[in-house]
Amino acid sequence: MESLEPILRSHRFFAGIDKAFSGLVIGCAKNVRFEAGQYLFKEGDDADRFYLIREGRIAIEVAVPGRGAITFLTLGEGEIVGVSWPIPPYRWMFSAKALDRVRAIAIDAKCLRQKCEDDHDLGYEMMKRFMPILIERLHATRMQMLDVYGSHD
Amino acid sequence: MTLSEKAIVTDEGLEALLQALKSLGYRVVGPTLGDGAIVYDDIGELSDLPIGWTDEQEAGHYRLSRRGDRAFFGYAVGPQSWKKFLYPPLQSLWTAKQEGTALQVTAAPVAEERFAFIGVRACELHAMAIQDRVLMNGAYADPHYQGRRRETFIVAVNCGTAGGTCFCVSMDSGPRVDAGFDLALTELDGAENSRFLVEVGSEAGRSLLERLPSRPADSAALAEADAVVARTAQSMGRAMPPVDVRELLLQNPEHPRWDEVAARCLGCANCTMVCPTCFCSSTEDGSDLTGTETSRQRRWDSCFTMDFSYIHGGSVRPSLQARYRQWMTHKLATWHDQFGTSGCVGCGRCITWCPVGIDITEEVRAIDDSQKAKIEGEKGD
Amino acid sequence: MVPHVVRVKKRRREAPQVYTLEIEAEADEQGLVPFRAGQFSMLTVFGVGEVPISISGDTAVSDRLIYTIRAVGPVSKALVELRPGDPLGLRGPFGRGWPMTEAEGKDVVVVAGGLGLAPLRPALYHLMAARERYGEIVLLYGTRSPDDIVFRRELERWRRRLDIDIEVTVDHALTAWHGHVGVVTTLIPRAAFDPEEAVALVCGPEVMMRFAIGALGDIGVAPAATYLSMERNMKCAVGLCGHCQFGAAFVCRDGPVFRFDRIRDLLKLKEV
Numbered sequence: 001m002e003s004l005e006p007i008l009r010s011h012r013f014f015a016g017i018d019k020a021f022s023g024l025v026i027g028c029a030k031n032v033r034f035e036a037g038q039y040l041f042k043e044g045d046d047a048d049r050f051y052l053i054r055e056g057r058i059a060i061e062v063a064v065p066g067r068g069a070i071t072f073l074t075l076g077e078g079e080i081v082g083v084s085w086p087i088p089p090y091r092w093m094f095s096a097k098a099l100d101r102v103r104a105i106a107i108d109a110k111c112l113r114q115k116c117e118d119d120h121d122l123g124y125e126m127m128k129r130f131m132p133i134l135i136e137r138l139h140a141t142r143m144q145m146l147d148v149y150g151s152h153d
Numbered sequence: 154m155t156l157s158e159k160a161i162v163t164d165e166g167l168e169a170l171l172q173a174l175k176s177l178g179y180r181v182v183g184p185t186l187g188d189g190a191i192v193y194d195d196i197g198e199l200s201d202l203p204i205g206w207t208d209e210q211e212a213g214h215y216r217l218s219r220r221g222d223r224a225f226f227g228y229a230v231g232p233q234s235w236k237k238f239l240y241p242p243l244q245s246l247w248t249a250k251q252e253g254t255a256l257q258v259t260a261a262p263v264a265e266e267r268f269a270f271i272g273v274r275a276c277e278l279h280a281m282a283i284q285d286r287v288l289m290n291g292a293y294a295d296p297h298y299q300g301r302r303r304e305t306f307i308v309a310v311n312c313g314t315a316g317g318t319c320f321c322v323s324m325d326s327g328p329r330v331d332a333g334f335d336l337a338l339t340e341l342d343g344a345e346n347s348r349f350l351v352e353v354g355s356e357a358g359r360s361l362l363e364r365l366p367s368r369p370a371d372s373a374a375l376a377e378a379d380a381v382v383a384r385t386a387q388s389m390g391r392a393m394p395p396v397d398v399r400e401l402l403l404q405n406p407e408h409p410r411w412d413e414v415a416a417r418c419l420g421c422a423n424c425t426m427v428c429p430t431c432f433c434s435s436t437e438d439g440s441d442l443t444g445t446e447t448s449r450q451r452r453w454d455s456c457f458t459m460d461f462s463y464i465h466g467g468s469v470r471p472s473l474q475a476r477y478r479q480w481m482t483h484k485l486a487t488w489h490d491q492f493g494t495s496g497c498v499g500c501g502r503c504i505t506w507c508p509v510g511i512d513i514t515e516e517v518r519a520i521d522d523s524q525k526a527k528i529e530g531e532k533g534d
Numbered sequence: 535m536v537p538h539v540v541r542v543k544k545r546r547r548e549a550p551q552v553y554t555l556e557i558e559a560e561a562d563e564q565g566l567v568p569f570r571a572g573q574f575s576m577l578t579v580f581g582v583g584e585v586p587i588s589i590s591g592d593t594a595v596s597d598r599l600i601y602t603i604r605a606v607g608p609v610s611k612a613l614v615e616l617r618p619g620d621p622l623g624l625r626g627p628f629g630r631g632w633p634m635t636e637a638e639g640k641d642v643v644v645v646a647g648g649l650g651l652a653p654l655r656p657a658l659y660h661l662m663a664a665r666e667r668y669g670e671i672v673l674l675y676g677t678r679s680p681d682d683i684v685f686r687r688e689l690e691r692w693r694r695r696l697d698i699d700i701e702v703t704v705d706h707a708l709t710a711w712h713g714h715v716g717v718v719t720t721l722i723p724r725a726a727f728d729p730e731e732a733v734a735l736v737c738g739p740e741v742m743m744r745f746a747i748g749a750l751g752d753i754g755v756a757p758a759a760t761y762l763s764m765e766r767n768m769k770c771a772v773g774l775c776g777h778c779q780f781g782a783a784f785v786c787r788d789g790p791v792f793r794f795d796r797i798r799d800l801l802k803l804k805e806v
Contacts (some may be wrong), residue, residue: 057712059709059712059715060715061709067708068708068709069708069709070706070707070708070709071706071707071708071709071711071715072705072706072715072716073715073716074703074713074714074715074716097709099712100712140716140717140719140720143717143719143741143742143745144705144706144716144717146741147678147705148647148648148738148739148741148742149647149648149649149676149677149678149682149705149738149739149742150678246536247536247537249539249580249623256539256580256621257539258536258537258538258539258623259536260536287774288774291772291773291774292772292773292787293535293772293773293774295774406803406806407803432774432776433775433776433777434769434770434774434775434776435769435775435777436583436584436769436770436775437583438578438580438581438582438583438584439581440580440581440582444580444581447580447581449578449584454769454775454776454777456776456779461767461777462766462767462777463767464765464766464767465604465606465607469766469767469805469806470805470806471805472805474805475804475805475806479779479806483779486782487779487781487782490782491782491784
């Protein structure tokens with residue numbers, strides 16, 4: 001049974017992280033697996049964990065009455081699924097579904113939030129790694145919002 | 154045999170010139186009175202010219218008034234330019250006819266009219282040379298412009314009066330005509346009848362002069378003609394600031410002055426209609442009621458219209474500020490990159506005919522002044 | 535310049551409001567003028583008007599011209615209504631095309647947005663036909679939704695080749711779509727090519743091109759190795775009507791393909 005820490009450290013999100021910090025985070029981490037079609041989480045659920053994807057692809061979707069479920073983002077290996085966990089009300093805004101077999105590391109959000117409170121250096125390290133992802137997603141979302149390919153009559 | 158021969162003719166000689174041109178089959182056009190302005194139209198005889206008239210021109214202002222004398226060319230330029238004839242506002246390009254399943258497209262024939270232009274000013278000669286470069290000397294030559302231009306006979310005039318909005322001196326395009334004409338006239342003070350110094354500019358000009366009653370020009374007449382031109386050159390209404398205008402405008406695409414002028418500009422496109430070098434055009438397709446005969450026409454267009462830059466989704470330049478900037482930057486800056494010269498000849502028409510009196514020399518000066526002030530300010534730090 | 539009469543040979547629907555027309559010369563005419571990838575033609579619907587349309591076919595095919603047209607205005611709407619046998623007017627080809635020769639020996643990354651794939655398709659045909667002259671070839675194609683994907687069968691066929699990399703993404707999708715969802719720029723950092731040895735060919739809505747070029751620059755693709763295709767209003771296509779001016783350039787004659795470093799400053803300005 002391989003230790004999870006080297007696997008955690010090899011994920012892009014934690015690339016180059018201080019050993020002391022990964023040692024702290026590992027206490028909140030566990031290995032998970034999803035089959036194609038399974039949901040990692042659903043809209044409205046408590047945002048109690050986020051995922052580092054090791055393998056496979058995930059669709060982020062929202063249910064739109066009359067149109068069914070719309071996927072507005074897909075994520076894959078090396079990426080993070082779940083950005084609602086750091087801030088109250090700690091609830092998922094969207095659903096995440098595995099498109100094929102997914103292997104991931106699930107990080108318990110409550111556990112990590114507590115550790116960040118106790119150790120602000122860890123907290124700052126986590127925020128530094130998280131912000132670029134959020135900003136990139138914000139930019140990408142804005143581009144999608146512009147609907148550049150749509151008709152503009 | 155040098156081409157720069159000079160002679161003196163009186164109004165009798167001038168009348169003979171007009172009739173000789175007509176007998177040679179030219180359509181003679183020149184300045185006439187019409188619609189409260191001096192406009193280019195057919196000239197039947199000498200008395201069709203606006204003899205004894207002059208114009209008062211200022212920013213957004215044009216009035217005709219009588220002179221105290223009987224000068225034939227005692228005015229500056231009117232709202233029209235010779236592009237009215239060389240590059241007409243409406244030009245048929247082709248017609249297509251359906252015959253059964255076959256469709257035949259026929260190019261519009263090149264006009265067979267040969268024009269003789271009477272009274273072409275130096276700035277207008279420069280403008281024609283500029284339009285030649287645009288419409289004939291690129292990779293593609295416009296056949297209609299080329300056809301009309303090639304046959305044109307030009308009787309130029311050295312200006313005896315500078316208009317209130319003229320600035321040809323600062324644009325190096327007048328008031329003396331230097332090239333591109335067949336005959337050039339300078340109006341001299343006549344005791345009883347009018348006197349003109351005639352200068353030959355081409356073989357065609359010489360053979361025509363030989364048919365007219367004239368006498369050789371003496372040195373007194375030559376000196377008088379020089380004085381006329383010098384006097385005109387010294388009484389320009391305006392001047393383009395002596396700076397590198399191209400560099401200035403290309404460096405300042407986001408200058409607040411563009412917003413300032415846009416607040417005044419109406420987007421009426423008068424400036425582009427009266428400008429002798431503006432060449433933008435559009436095409437319009439049409440059809441008869443049955444759809445068996447279709448056609449395309451070219452018509453003048455203006456970068457000031459909203460449609461001008463329209464692509465699906467909207468106009469690329471929806472704001473007046475962007476459209477004004479486009480016109481002025483093209484005319485004074487990017488024209489250099491495209492055609493090797495400025496697009497402006499200093500005729501002043503855009504200033505006169507702008508309903509709100511926007512003056513491009515003033516706009517350039519404003520941007521230049523603010524630029525200089527900024528540099529001075531930075532030096533002081 | 536007078537249009538030649540040509541005929542519609544085939545008409546196919548690609549996506550909502552998007553049709554591909556296959557054009558052939560009249561029987562007694564000399565035939566069609568060869569074109570280069572990235573050039574465009576002026577197409578006339580007699581009695582309606584004329585518009586510039588990029589040629590989206592194979593430069594190696596000499597007896598047909600292919601256009602993929604989106605019906606957005608009166609002329610394009612009339613064009614897509616034409617049926618086999620109907621006449622239309624053709625002028626061209628015009629413009630500067632993609633730098634297929636300059637790109638030889640390099641990796642080539644093609645970034646297409648929406649209908650921008652149409653003017654890039656001739657470049658892709660050429661890349662695949664002369665495969666050995668290029669390094670890695672990557673196509674990144676983004677569009678609105680799976681229904682808006684054009685040339686779908688061809689994309690699938692190209693994907694089956696083992697020597698080019700194709701990634702398709704959409705802005706949003708129903709759950710039946712199992713491909714990428716997200717803006718096309720997100721495909722760039724992970725694409726399999728060497729940015730320092732690459733030439734990029736970019737075409738799509740202007741906003742998308744700016745973002746894509748930004749992302750390409752971020753990973754190290756040189757501005758002088760990045761090419762894009764600009765679009766402007768055109769009436770004459772020969773540099774005489776003035777409509778297509780973009781700074782000092784006439785898009786019909788100096789473009790529509792431009793090297794990015796040469797127009798970078800212009801792209802930063804609004805309403806040029």
